[in-house]
Amino acid sequence: MHKGLFISVEGHDGSGKTTQINVLQSYLAEALNTLGLKSGVVTTRDPGGTEFSEEIRKILLNSDMCSWSELLLFAAARKQLETEVILPRIETGHIVISDRWFDSTYAYQAYGRELMSEVEEIMHVVKPIVPDFTFFLSLPLIDSMDRITLRNETADRFDHADLEFKTKVHNGFIEHMSKQDQRVLHIDATQSIEEVSVQIKQHVDEQIIPALKKRMQ
Numbered sequence: 001m002h003k004g005l006f007i008s009v010e011g012h013d014g015s016g017k018t019t020q021i022n023v024l025q026s027y028l029a030e031a032l033n034t035l036g037l038k039s040g041v042v043t044t045r046d047p048g049g050t051e052f053s054e055e056i057r058k059i060l061l062n063s064d065m066c067s068w069s070e071l072l073l074f075a076a077a078r079k080q081l082e083t084e085v086i087l088p089r090i091e092t093g094h095i096v097i098s099d100r101w102f103d104s105t106y107a108y109q110a111y112g113r114e115l116m117s118e119v120e121e122i123m124h125v126v127k128p129i130v131p132d133f134t135f136f137l138s139l140p141l142i143d144s145m146d147r148i149t150l151r152n153e154t155a156d157r158f159d160h161a162d163l164e165f166k167t168k169v170h171n172g173f174i175e176h177m178s179k180q181d182q183r184v185l186h187i188d189a190t191q192s193i194e195e196v197s198v199q200i201k202q203h204v205d206e207q208i209i210p211a212l213k214k215r216m217q
């Protein structure tokens with residue numbers, strides 16, 4: 001077992017993942033410092049996080065392609081990130097937080113593109129690392145769509161997808177996450193930023209720090 005920890009943050013569009021990843025990173029860094037541990041907290045994103053995976057990300061977010069190519073490119077970007085960044089860091093005791101991981105493939109490709117058996121086969125072959133902890137920030141579809149419309153960023157191919165796809169992804173995410181074990185903490189992202197942060201910090205205190213201490217022994 002690795003010495004560090006791997007944490008993923010998943011969520012519906014507009015659920016505030018980025019804000020909460022920043023909160024999580026600084027809270028964990030502070031906790032490591034208090035414990036006198038020299039290890040650090042690294043954040044990354046899937047797809048992305050390495051030069052190669054960022055190149056794939058650009059293609060994935062901008063070019064039209066068949067669902068199979070999409071699924072395989074997400075798997076390739078993720079494997080590169082795992083090999084180049086995640087495994088070396090957690091093996092040396094660091095904490096890695098990833099903005100999205102394979103649970104997003106279930107939501108978008110298995111449910112959204114209706115490729116469940118293909119996703120399962122790819123997972124079986126590629127065997128991406130299973131996060132030690134996952135935060136899932138969920139929102140009702142209507143709130144998610146409202147928040148996305150208010151965003152200023154340039155929209156990508158997935159943001160432009162039709163309502164049918166978005167609905168399948170949205171409901172699929174909830175269904176997939178409800179089938180996972182205790183690695184996942186479900187958070188109601190309709191709460192204020194502050195309330196969500198409090199819940200995240202509480203989980204860090206109660207579950208994540210004790211797990212890290214155990215590994216460090």
Ligand code: TYD
Binds near residue numbers: 014045074102104158
């Ligand atoms: P990103 O900018 O990370 O999305 P957001 O800001 O909404 O979190 O873009 C990643 C997009 O890729 C997002 O729309 C979800 C999609 N995606 C998949 O379809 N499958 C996957 O396995 C992953 C990781 C992401």
